[in-house]
Amino acid sequence: MGPLSREAWAQRLSAFRASPSTSMAGPEGEDLGRDLLSDLRSEKLSEQTKVGLQVSPALARVFTPARTELHLRNFLLNSPSQVSLLALSLEYPAQLWPDAATAEAAATSLLDTLVLLPPRPSALRRPLLLAATTALAVGGALGPTSEASCRLLPLLLGLAMGRDLGRGFGPTSEQRPLQATACECLRELESCKPGLLGGSLGLLRSLLGQEGPVQPLSLLLALALRNTLVLQSRAGAGLQGLLMTKVFPTGSGPWDWTLTEDDTHLQPQIPSWPAAERECGAAALEPSLEEAKELRAAVAQLLDTSYLLTPVAQAQLLWLLGWALRGLRGQPPALFKPQLVRLLGTAQLTLLHAVLALKAAFGEALFTAQDEALLLRRLTLAAQHPSLSPPTHLFYLHCLLSFPENCPLGPEGEEAAPLLLGPRLCHGLLPSLLHDPMALLARLHLLCLLCAEDEEEEKGQIQTPQRYLQELLAGLQQRAALDGGPRALATLCFQASYLVARYLGGQPLVLTPLIHGLAKLYRARPVLAPHFVDLLDQVGPELGEPLRVMLWQEVVSRRGTDEALCWHLQLLAKVVDGDSQSATLSFLQDAAAYCTDWVLQQALLRVCRALLRVSGGGGLADLLQALARQLEDPDGRDHARLYYILLAHLAGPKLGVALGPSLAAPALASSLVAENQGFAAALMVQEAPAPIRLSLGPSRAEGPLPVLQLQVEVLQPIYSLELRFQVEGQLYAPLEAIHVPCLCPGRPAQPLLLPLQPRCPAPAQLDVRALYTTPTGLTCHSHLPPLSVNFADLFLPFPQPPEGSRQSFFEDLWDSCLPKGAESRVWCPLGPQGVKPFVSRHLEPFVVVAQPPTRYCIAIRLPPDSRLLLQLDSAQADGVPVALRTDDWAVLPLAGDYLRGLSAAV
């Protein structure tokens, strides 16, 4: 593919700039980096460029080279030419050449383009150097194995030294700007790869002493010095004479990479000051006497010529040197002293900031108490000087509240008014209604700090700053109350209230009028209800609680028919509580008649919901019932009904949890939706391992049906327990569930009675499930181990016949079993006690005729309508023959098993 036309490139570049990610994902995205590099070198595009420069060779003879350059620049600026291609590579190398290999290739190509430029003035050399540097640094290709790095670094250093690099490097007119550019490139590489220039420190020093450009060299040397000091102190090494070596590092061999640092471990240049203290304290470098002298000389050299730098560059130099010297033992910061005379009076934002950094770094060692007072006075004035811009004022005000004092009193890292900043000095810094919102808040913060101090000094009495604060807040409230005023005004009033509550929460003298003022504001403009809700959410109880009560009174004292009903309801949902429910309820009852649309109904229901959470009671139940009938909207009616059901069925704590706010779901307009995930989770049944153990107690053997006695133990308190049983194989009729209100571990519980309705007289397995509420309000469901109903559990006695007729009663039963039934005989082994204890232990309730020790007649009723009769006759020492009859042949094997089971137990 040949090079693109200028128009095509213009289109492509603007598409890329609009959205690099979309553009890179597009069909041509991957090729952009490659196309860019090839077109940079393409003859055709340069020809296009030449078209625009047709006059320039001629001009070159007439005008100075500078004028030609200007023409060239103007041309290049206005056409999507090579310069704009380079601009793109300066901004988006990470997208164009995302990995080290492509970045290396790109840098190589850019360097080739640079070398091949014809030896006449060109606007491309500078951006090409910048682009190659950027590509290498960003792509992570910078390193000893990268060929492009090994080409670029000596080239940059050579240019920085002002060496003659031959005709290829353009006319001499370009040497000086290129020298500065090379320094900038080296500085950027050093920033990204600290220590890179460690070996060139001496060289840079000597250059600075000669005629090199002061600013680029100063900044480069300062950065390299700082990085070297940090790296060497971390490595526990000294400066190793690095400041004195004046050898070109690539004179004969390759670049010295040994002093560089892995760039994944870039050290913070300006960490928070206290942190820096600790860090440096641990690894402080103690240079030798000779080294210290050289170091001082280098720093002094940099500082002495620093006035020649632009203010922003001077500031950078001060930050760097301050940081460099901080970590050194025995290096008094007095070197900075001569500069301070000049700097304390600076009107430059960056310089004043740098002075504050020095102040924080060196404190008393560099700044006397007078210096401190002077700095404070200057900051105070700068923070209000009419010739400075509002953003500057605000930044100075911030500096004032974070001022690095020589002897700080307050806790570290918290904004506070400096000790020397008395009320008199603050005069001009206090807020007034005329200020814009940011300035007002910043100044209000200062005023709050002053009031807080004031209170400490003279408790009880109302002081002037407090009085002023009151007036200011009243003014803000008055403005916020303006009908139809912008929301920003209201926001400002609430922000101010929040600040006051935060800093002066313990001062009732300030809070009381604030609360009254806010209540008045609500009266004037209920439309601000969302702001009130937000304020109540954000402030502590000192303001929040009295304000809540006040606002509640404010709302319920209205008639519910107010046109601002929607806002009243919104606020009421926030401020309602369990006390004085009747006033709330009567307000709501009035309001209900006016809640004609869905939004209002939802707002009304939200208040009910809030009431449900904090209390309950008959009044609310009545209201909900009325709403469930009366509301027009079916959604509203359903909701009222749901709340009513919840109120009627859930205990207080559970209601609270069920209706509590959820952290997961955002607040939404509908109360229905607001029954959010938390609510759903609270109402939904959770599957859980059983904290309950069930066991069968002794059978009761009385009444018309068999009844199981269940013993229950719990491992944690549970509420509203419901036990559900299911009979396997439908041997019995479906069983009723058992309900228990509350069970606690360690507290003996009454046995639970489970009546059975057998459909046939057979043992069975019962499947058991438990549904219960945990103390946290969750409803859980557990599957318990199955319960076995034994054959004997179904035994019931016959009604006892009169004393004289028992024998005949039994015989009638015995005879009636046949012929449809069955008969059997078994030998039942007995223990050493004989037959009597055997009977009384297992069969006592069913004995009809007893003639101990030899004969027992036993009749057992087996629901639904079977019988089992046993005759124990002529017992012997080791056992007894048992004759058994039943009218249901299916019972016979069960009975046999039962008897054998009894014998086995013996």
Place this chain on the structure above:
Amino acid sequence: MAQRAVWLVSHEPGTPLGGTVRFSRRYPTVEKRARIFNGASYVPIPEDGPFLKAVLFELRLLDDDKDFMESRDSCSHINKTSIYGLTVGGEELWPVVAFLKNSMIYACVPLVEQTLSPHPPLINISGISQGFELLFGIQDFLYSGQKSDSELNAKLNQLPDLLLQACPFGTMLDANFQNSLDNINFASVTHPQKQPAWRAGTYKGKPQVSISITEKVKSMQYDKQDIADTWQVVGTVTCKVPVPPILGFYQVKEEEVQLKIAINLKLHESVKNNFEFCEAHIPFYNRGPITHLEYKISFGQLEVFREKSLLIWVIGQKFPKSMEINLSGTITFGTKNQEKQPFDQICIGGTAYLKLHFKILDYTLTGCYADQHSVQVFASGKPKISTHRKLISSDYYIWNSKAPAPVTYGSLLL
């Protein structure tokens, strides 16, 4: 001390997006350092589209303030500096230095050379003040001598190249963009001698040093017993003075449909009675247009701006011999039209002010001056020394004494 990115966004209320990104520049080498320094708290620089949206929202410049929005209107969301956290893609981009000036948002993101969580104090971040200077520099460049939109566009087109000079890698070399422009234009000039970086080209004219002292005087006058009047003079030299230069009172009485006003101004005898200009602006906020005006004036002329509901009393160059002047009158207003007549948050009800605008050349209230014979210049050549003085009014208010007025702190302390 480096910047990760810089933007210029024009604020265009009423348009669908609310603004346009007019210029942006990213610094990938700085971004690479940010990723390493910030570690887990690193948030990448967004593309222009998402940035535009986020910055307009955070600066409250989108038109929809109808509904309460917690992320913007919450009382705890307080910004006390021009440094913001922007929500972009669910993450917070911080610190963003941004301010609005002449419908243009200037914004940049300074590199923070440590973790961002928790936010380090702003005073510890060198890039903050550097960022401010960069933005101020751009602002000065765009608006120095700029008159029309086309001139602004031309300057915006020059910006990429200027930044390539003044801030090639995100670390600023010079906040004065005019110097950078000179640098480009005079690139050929060689500099044999050591020369300040802020003076790149050699100046061909006569060397001269100009020292000018400008004082700005602020005043709040209430004409009330329980509130003290205040004044403050700030300038190159700052000090307190015994009197404000012009003392006065302003009385407004509302009588049914009309306002009665009475104004008295008195120049202090110690003040030089020679103004470059002196005017009293008398605005009437939150009312309709002026429909009828009757007035009596002892000196000067009264200009009436009916639609703006504004009176300007042009006092001129001198006060009369008596040093005292009066204005009284009756004003009737028409029906209020929200769009045409000015709205003000403070001048509600009877609260009203007049504001004095004046300038006196060759004069300072403090008496401060520079003696041109005592100025020493340590440089080769003999520059011509000139000195100037002037006094300018700045926020010089006289409040209606018949109604409440916003009180400044000083008024209460005294």
